[in-house]
Amino acid sequence: MSRGFSAVRSLLPSAADYREARRSWRPDLLAGLTVGIVALPLALAFGVSSGAGAESGLVTAIVAGVVAAVFGGSPVQVSGPTGAMVVVLAPIIAAHGTGALALVCLLSGLIVLAAGALRLGRTVSYIPWPVIEGFTLGIAVIIFLQQVPTATGGDPGDSTNAAVAAVHSVLSASWPKAGWSLALVAVVVLVMLASMRIHPRFPGSLAAIAVASLLVALLGIRVDVIGVLPAGLPTPVLPALDPAAVATLAGPAVAVAALAAIESLLSARVASTIADTGPYDADRELVGQGLASIASGLFGGMPATGAIARTAVNVRSGARTRVAAITHGLLLLVVVVVGSAVVSRIPLAALAGVLMVTACRMIALRTVRTILGASRSDAIVFLLTAVVTVSVDLIYAVVIGLLVAGFFALRQLARTSGVHREELPGTARAGDERIAVFRLEGALFFGAAERALERVSSAGGVEVVILRMSQLQLLDATGAQVITELIGALERRGITVLIKGIRPDHVGLAERVGVISSLRHQNHLFDDLDTAAAHARSHIARSRTVE
Incomplete structure (x- = not known):
């Protein structure tokens, strides 16, 4: 009995989570403010790119960010909307509408929560490095392609394939509107590239969006903008558990849950290697991410995952405890309450530019060269995973990558006999x-x-x-x-x-x-x-x- 209670207790928050906060609250607050500034444009962009809207992206960053910080298994993990999740959600929303988003959040969150309760957190360690990197490369390509319709202002067509939609949007773009949109994208890219030379921690994406928004206002450029945002969080609503809808969305929810678990655990593992705050609890991390997605869905947000880039910024900014990630969510809440009118005038093309740069940053050329030069089997697994990710589906890509990697591993093992x-x-x-x-x-x-x-x-x-x-x-x-x-x-x-x-x-x-x-x-x-x-x-x- 006591053993079972201890097992459950280990998956829940405790005072020990904040033991170091008395000494580190200043760097934690500073790190939280820094991550919040970085996360704002990404939350808006990912929300728009998924089809759920900018408001949904902000809600996810706020609600899921705070819930995952409190209940998750990593002291420095930052959670919210991510590019990989957008890639999975976009076709789901296109097929079933935004009304299905809350139910997908609830179902996927329950699945991730159950995985944590069943102690399945360490299974992510069985995913080979070439599969992870191929998956990341494929996601980066999809994120970039998904921004092409917004960048050109063209019609993406009916296809759910990002490459096909990108080509269709370019062919259907109307001028001079497309020229102004592309000009804004170019401005954003140039500002973000220049900011990297100023300082690695300089919030280049936020500065780029500010410059683009200012140009639109001063020159009177007619481009699509985010639009009206509510000055606060929506009222939480429990989605209707219609059996037919649950049956229809069960498959997509499993795919979302698998991605949420994999990406969150990978992010937490990366955080534990670059931070000296100790190891992470993989099972508790799944519990926290499951609760975060459930809470996000109740408020109209999206399923959440650990965000590797924002987590890295958090660690490098001096974060030591969960206070940093909580601060990041609260800062975004203040932005929603106080600055929703300003945010509503941000041009969508500027957000597309931010995500295009983000996608390019996800591709580490040194890592690609290392894997391609490691062995023929690693190169095949890497490229195959990336191609299937872009052309078919993320979950299929991981499964196929695992199967092919397993085949090569067994063949190599057989040669040792x-x-x-x-x-x-x-x-x-x-x-x-x-x-x-x-x-x-x-x-x-x-x-x-x-x-x-x-x-x-x-x-x-x-x-x-x-x-x-x-x-x-x-x-x-x-x-x-x-x-x-x-x-x-x-x-x-x-x-x-x-x-x-x-x-x-x-x-x-x-x-x-x-x-x-x-x-x-x-x-x-x-x-x-x-x-x-x-x-x-x-x-x-x-x-x-x-x-």
Whole structure:
């Protein structure tokens, strides 16, 4: 009972989360203000790009940002709307409308919450690096392509594929409106590039949006703007749990939940490597992100995830505790309450420019070169994941990437297995040529068993076979079954099989599958090679006497 209570308690907030806040509240507040400034244009842009609207992006950054900070498993994680989530949400909203967003938030949040409660947080560690980077590259390309219709002011058409929509929007763009939109995008890009030279922490995206908005106002340029925003958070509303709607949105909700869990845990893991605030709790992080998405949906927001870029800014700005991420959310709330009129006049083309630069920053050329030069299998996994992400679907891309990476890993593991014939120990004696010693090593599993043991079964001119299994590091049921069948086949040919040195961790499996019972006698199982060799020679001596 007490153990179960402790397990539940470990997933909930505690006073220990803020133990260091007494000493670090100043840098935490400064970091929170810095991240809030960085997050404002991104929240607006991601909200617009998803189709849910700028208000939804802000609500997500505020509500989900605070809830995830309080309940999550990382002391420095910053959560909110992200580009990857936008990529998944955009086709869902296009197909089912913004009215389905609250239910998707609720369902996906419950799934992520359940994953945390079931202690599934560490599963993300099984995703290979090339899959993660290919996934990131694909997302970056999609985010960039999604901004093309806004940047040109053209019609994206009916396709949910970002590349097709981008091409359609360029072909249908009308001039001179498209020229003004592209000019604003160029201004934003130039300001953001210039800000990088001023200082790495300079809020270039916010400055770029301010410059673009000022130009629109001074020159009277007619372009699309964000529009009216409410001066506060909406009233929370529980979505209607219509069975038909739940059944329709269950699949999309699972995809959203999978992405939310993967991206949040990856972000938390990155944060733990660049911050000296200690490890993160993966299971609690899932609980926090699940609650954040649920809360966000109640207020009209989007599903949330941990945001790697904003989390990195938070850490580099000196954040030590959750106070920083909470401050970031509260700052955005102040902006909504006080500055909604100003925010409403921001041109959409400026937001598109911000996301285009953000997408380009997501692509680390050094990382791409490293993976492509690492090995052929890593390069294939990386490129395949990226291509499937852009052309098909994010979740399919991860699944396919995992399957292909798993295939290459198993193939490499199979190559480590081997069967080597050895000489008998001690001084050679007459009849030793009728004894074959085979050393099994490496991994004997379903991907390698048949090929590895072909050499043993093809041995000719021998009467006794000694199988050395002490160097066998991995043995699964298929490998054990193949050994069982091999022993049976050799015994039927009149060849006596002796086994030397089954590892203690393999004995149970060998007994259950029938390896040991397939031996002619139970005393054909040995702990050392000298004893096995002596027994084999005695067999040969007896057979020669009979002859």
